[in-house]
Amino acid sequence: MRExxxxxxxxxxxxxxxxxxxxxxEKLILPLPTGELYQFLCIQCGASLGERxxxxxxxxxxxxxxxxxxxxxxxxxxx
Ligand SMILES: [Zn+2]
Numbered sequence: 001m002r003e004x005x006x007x008x009x010x011x012x013x014x015x016x017x018x019x020x021x022x023x024x025x026e027k028l029i030l031p032l033p034t035g036e037l038y039q040f041l042c043i044q045c046g047a048s049l050g051e052r053x054x055x056x057x058x059x060x061x062x063x064x065x066x067x068x069x070x071x072x073x074x075x076x077x078x079x
Pocket of ligand 1: 047
């Protein structure tokens with residue numbers, strides 16, 4: 001059994017409410033420009049046991065490219 005550092009996924013975490021290790025499920029709580037923020041929730045009581053940020057290069061399926069029309073602000077210096 002090999003431990004993979006850098007690809008950390010928690011399948012079980014200690015839950016202070018349940019007072020024992022519990023399986024957790026990941027829940028996307030916040031899409032970031034650089035990745036996604038996931039929260040580990042105890043599947044038993046739903047307590048938040050931790051969180052992690054996932055940097056995904058293939059994030060564009062979540063965030064479609066916006067039209068640059070609104071960004072194309074014509075700056076005019078009017079005297
Ligand atoms: Zn729990």
